[in-house]
Amino acid sequence: GCAGCRAALAPLSKATSSWLGFSSVPSSGGAADPRTPRRCHYTGGLYCGGCHTGQVCQIPAQVLHNWELAPQPVCCAAAEYLQTVAEQPLLCVPAVNPNLYARVPLLGEMHKMRQAASAHLAAATAAGGTLAQRAERLAAAAGPRAYMLSPTLTDFWAMSDLGELSKGPLSQLPAWMAGVSRQAAALAGVVGARPA
16 A cells, blocks of 8 residues: 555556656556555655655765765655755765765865864864854854854765755855855964964
8 A cells, every 4th residue: 555645556567566756657548547656766665646746856865875866756755854854964974975075076075174164163162252253153154054164063964955066066065165164264363373
């Protein structure tokens, strides 16, 4: 039955079993049979036409393992979940694929900039006073990407940011990170210039 609502699904034909994706095989009347199974590329389960309407999303495991960002058909529940968490830094690159930073140079470059910026901001925060306030303002100005400046989250990424980086030279994220890194380095330079 359907992995979502448990409704009975049509038996799998050879043609259907080798190809379960976006659309179902049309019935004799030409309309898609809602009981024809549709595979969710996120859960791996089979769903009816009511629980899998053909929405597509990037699959985090495919991104982390293969840097494959082509959206795949997913069930409605998976689509809702993936859209809900897309902006959250939940994906730890080295835990899943430690070679991804080397395999995707732009991702590796971003990782290094994040490490440097977060270290500079931590130094400015530790200095206290006005520098700490400036570091806090810089982090707050990053909005939903403030996680990129946290020293404890430098290996974690939001799916939306990985998707943005997949645009390569068209991505605006590296330029933004370079600007933030320069500002953080300037704050750290002030810390280093202070007399001991």
